[in-house]
């Protein structure tokens with residue numbers, strides 16, 4: 001990063017927010033990934049050593065949100081919606097169009113939801129915030145989330161687990177297992193040394 005917190009060669013002419021920590025040996029393709037970032041914490045996003053954050057990734061982080069991408073994690077165009085905490089451990093692989101959300105941001109009650117969308121129309125920034133409870137997400141070491149998958153509030157994905165493409169993960173995933181579908185269900189365990197899929 002340059003002294004004014006711009007990413008060298010970035011097509012998006014804005015600095016990375018001051019409370020985003022990017023390790024010297026990490027790679028972030030563009031500061032555009034922080035367009036929706038509003039965290040007011042001392043370190044609202046931390047990106048660890050050797051981690052890569054590619055084009056298309058959006059850190060949609062609320063005022064009290066905290067996201068951590070561990071060492072050598074690879075985030076290839078995910079939407080990360082966080083009002084509490086999303087902890088991604090080392091060596092995690094997150095494919096394109098994955099959505100990680102620790103909050104729905106809109107209430108279930110239609111009257112409350114209507115109030116939230118009306119408030120958004122005059123809000124600054126202009127975003128829906130229904131003051132809904134957020135529940136942290138934890139993705140453990142070396143897990144792999146396939147493209148278009150969605151991980152919902154409160155979920156923990158175990159070490160080394162695989163989430164199949166287009167799955168919707170509503171419950172915790174056991175370590176070293178493969179889950180697929182909507183809602184995601186375990187199809188099998190991963191054997192040590194296995195090279196498939």
Ligand SMILES: CC(C)(COP(=O)(O)OP(=O)(O)OC[C@H]1O[C@@H](n2cnc3c(N)ncnc32)[C@H](O)[C@@H]1OP(=O)(O)O)[C@@H](O)C(=O)NCCC(=O)NCCS
Pocket residue numbers: 093094095096145146147162163164165166167178179180181187196197
């Ligand atoms: C999850 C995945 C890795 C599993 O691969 P696999 O171990 O070879 O699994 P199989 O193909 O043997 O499938 C096992 C079962 O799960 C089902 N299944 C596999 N992937 C599925 C998916 N994404 N959604 C729904 N069902 C799925 C299969 O139909 C099969 O069901 P059956 O036993 O009733 O026949 C793979 O299917 C997948 O989703 N890969 C996407 C990888 C990706 O996102 N790459 C992007 C680059 S990082």
